[in-house]
Amino acid sequence: MNTLQKINIFAIVIFLFVNLVPFILSDRFSIYVASRSLLWAVVALQWGILLGHAGIFSFGNLFFFGIGGYVAGIVAMQGYNPILCLMAGSLLAMFSGLGIGRLTLKLKGIYMAIFTFLIQEATRHIVQLEQLSPWTGGPIGLQNIPKIRIVGIEEIYTQYLIMLTLFLVTVPVSYIIVRGKYGLLFRALRDSEDFASILGVNIYRIRLLVFSLSALFTGLAGAMFALTSGGFTDEMLSISLSIDVLFMLIVGGMSTFYGPLAGAFLMTFITENFRAYLIGELAILRVVIISITIPAILRFFNRGLVGQLEFYLTERERAKRFKLTTP
Amino acid sequence: MSLEILADSLISGVALGGIYALAASGLALVYGAAGVLNFAHGSLIMIGAYAAWFIYTLTGSVVFSLLAGFLLPFSIGGFLEKILFSPFRKRPNESINIIFVSITAALLLEVFSLVVFGPRRKSIPPLMAGFYNLGPLTISAQKLAIITISIAILLLLWFFLTRTRFGIMIRAVSQDTESAQILGVDLKKVYTLVLAIGSGVAGISGFLLGSIFLVYPKMGELPLVISLIIVAIGGLGNVQGTIISSFMLALIQSLTATYLSLGWSLPIMLATVCVIFIVRPTGIFKGRV
Numbered sequence: 001m002n003t004l005q006k007i008n009i010f011a012i013v014i015f016l017f018v019n020l021v022p023f024i025l026s027d028r029f030s031i032y033v034a035s036r037s038l039l040w041a042v043v044a045l046q047w048g049i050l051l052g053h054a055g056i057f058s059f060g061n062l063f064f065f066g067i068g069g070y071v072a073g074i075v076a077m078q079g080y081n082p083i084l085c086l087m088a089g090s091l092l093a094m095f096s097g098l099g100i101g102r103l104t105l106k107l108k109g110i111y112m113a114i115f116t117f118l119i120q121e122a123t124r125h126i127v128q129l130e131q132l133s134p135w136t137g138g139p140i141g142l143q144n145i146p147k148i149r150i151v152g153i154e155e156i157y158t159q160y161l162i163m164l165t166l167f168l169v170t171v172p173v174s175y176i177i178v179r180g181k182y183g184l185l186f187r188a189l190r191d192s193e194d195f196a197s198i199l200g201v202n203i204y205r206i207r208l209l210v211f212s213l214s215a216l217f218t219g220l221a222g223a224m225f226a227l228t229s230g231g232f233t234d235e236m237l238s239i240s241l242s243i244d245v246l247f248m249l250i251v252g253g254m255s256t257f258y259g260p261l262a263g264a265f266l267m268t269f270i271t272e273n274f275r276a277y278l279i280g281e282l283a284i285l286r287v288v289i290i291s292i293t294i295p296a297i298l299r300f301f302n303r304g305l306v307g308q309l310e311f312y313l314t315e316r317e318r319a320k321r322f323k324l325t326t327p
Numbered sequence: 328m329s330l331e332i333l334a335d336s337l338i339s340g341v342a343l344g345g346i347y348a349l350a351a352s353g354l355a356l357v358y359g360a361a362g363v364l365n366f367a368h369g370s371l372i373m374i375g376a377y378a379a380w381f382i383y384t385l386t387g388s389v390v391f392s393l394l395a396g397f398l399l400p401f402s403i404g405g406f407l408e409k410i411l412f413s414p415f416r417k418r419p420n421e422s423i424n425i426i427f428v429s430i431t432a433a434l435l436l437e438v439f440s441l442v443v444f445g446p447r448r449k450s451i452p453p454l455m456a457g458f459y460n461l462g463p464l465t466i467s468a469q470k471l472a473i474i475t476i477s478i479a480i481l482l483l484l485w486f487f488l489t490r491t492r493f494g495i496m497i498r499a500v501s502q503d504t505e506s507a508q509i510l511g512v513d514l515k516k517v518y519t520l521v522l523a524i525g526s527g528v529a530g531i532s533g534f535l536l537g538s539i540f541l542v543y544p545k546m547g548e549l550p551l552v553i554s555l556i557i558v559a560i561g562g563l564g565n566v567q568g569t570i571i572s573s574f575m576l577a578l579i580q581s582l583t584a585t586y587l588s589l590g591w592s593l594p595i596m597l598a599t600v601c602v603i604f605i606v607r608p609t610g611i612f613k614g615r616v
Binding site: 106 | 420427428552558591594604
């Protein structure tokens with residue numbers, strides 16, 4: 001059994017643990033935490049693929065989350081079918097991803113960072129505009145979005161099931177992409193752009209593909225969030241939420257596939273359990289802890305949790321092989 | 328009547344453009360020489376505004392508060408480079424890690440000012456009261472003071488960059504890091520200095536902004552966004568282009584605010600950036616500092 005298989009089995013065990021324990025405990029709070037973990041895992045994974053694998057410096061991936069959520073919410077409030085709302089939200093996110101990619105992917109990476117950051121901030125201002133408040137709700141945000149209902153199932157379980165579907169749709173697709181031919185191509189691009197392009201990799205096309213796919217899935221996550229929680233505010237486009245998701249990536253290790261997922265599970269568990277203590281003065285303490293930990297992790301532990309595990313396993317395997325060949 | 332409104336909005340645009348030019352040229356300088364896309368720039372603007380507010384309410388002297396608004400961000404900027412950014416240089420994922428770290432620095436500075444000064448908004452009293460009559464136009468002395476101060480500081484910055492030893496070193500590093508290093512420029516010193524200077528200039532723009540608007544922990548967010556827009560248009564690291572495009576953008580903003588509404592100014596600025604990215608992907612002005 002090689003390292004990759006070991007990691008995969010480990011990941012499946014963790015996934016089952018995260019999803020089965022709430023049902024064994026069967027209290028509403030742990031099911032809520034599980035569904036939030038699944039949601040943030042998807043968002044963090046899509047962002048991690050861009051930052052850690054494809055080498056696209058997107059700093060405003062929550063823009064797609066916001067677009068998906070707002071569009072789905074607005075369409076749902078006009079009384080359309082939930083499936084149509086999900087499609088509208090995620091497709092619009094994908095098309096905006098194509099547009100942003102078209103503008104910035106041919107430029108130096110730093111322009112991507114600036115532009116995505118700008119567009120997220122600008123969208124946060126646009127949705128707060130007075131003139132748009134009949135649609136976006138202005139500063140209050142969308143309220144009373146009709147939630148998805150499945151007959152005979154309690155609301156909290158419906159929310160969980162929808163998030164589970166989201167996770168089970170997007171994560172395997174992303175896995176196939178990252179581990180497959182395209183993943184190899186865009187890792188080659190990340191490591192040495194010039195060399196890969198000499199070998200005939202079409203940089204722009206591949207980056208556009210992975211960027212718009214990431215936008216699609218992040219938009220879908222946003223749309224599902226809007227349709228299950230019943231509200232969507234400009235808080236979802238704020239920098240502090242971006243920092244939270246980035247923290248998940250950095251803790252888990254963003255250049256591994258499972259890193260963002262592990263980081264999201266861990267951080268969501270911690271924040272949701274300590275949310276009660278995070279009001280007022282202590283919220284400041286949280287910001288301080290996060291902003292001291294991020295540089296520390298990046299400097300001294302830059303592989304993250306999963307990266308460190310992978311590193312440890314491959315090194316052990318290599319050491320074993322080395323022992324066999326030399327006495 | 329409508330001509331007077333137009334003239335008034337143009338003058339506001341020039342005043343705002345001076346402030347933006349200070350903020351954005353600091354950011355462009357830091358990116359050009361030190362290669363840091365400093366997301367803590369907005370927070371340094373805010374720190375400068377608080378320092379200037381503190382001294383201004385204490386002494387009432389514009390010169391002293393300008394000095395305070397320059398010196399506190401100056402020292403914090405140098406400190407940030409020493410403590411936070413330099414450990415990440417010459418390591419894998421340098422630029423992306425430095426961006427992350429600068430975002431956390433921004434958060435820390437915001438929290439710091441929230442704890443020290445409290446959430447209540449402070450206002451810096453107008454630098455000069457009264458109006459001047461120029462033929463049919465009336466210009467408020469406040470705007471005139473802002474325009475004078477910002478142009479004076481920009482001239483000082485230009486003098487520093489072209490006539491002093493350290494300024495020439497900074498320009499050399501931003502044009503060709505390796506050759507500058509071979510010729511004996513101490514990179515660490517230049518990086519620290521350029522972060523300090525860029526932050527100090529940003530702090531002055533914070534003081535001027537605070538004298539028009541209010542001073543509060545999150546006041547740096549919008550100037551950061553606007554400076555990023557300006558820097559993207561002006562060609563990254565190009566100070567002259569940055570100054571020209573900041574006046575251009577400020578005029579666009581004040582004209583939108585006059586004829587449309589204030590909320591639309593950011594979307595319209597962003598649309599301008601999109602158009603410029605389509606037409607000229609590397610910004611309007613090419614070249615370096």
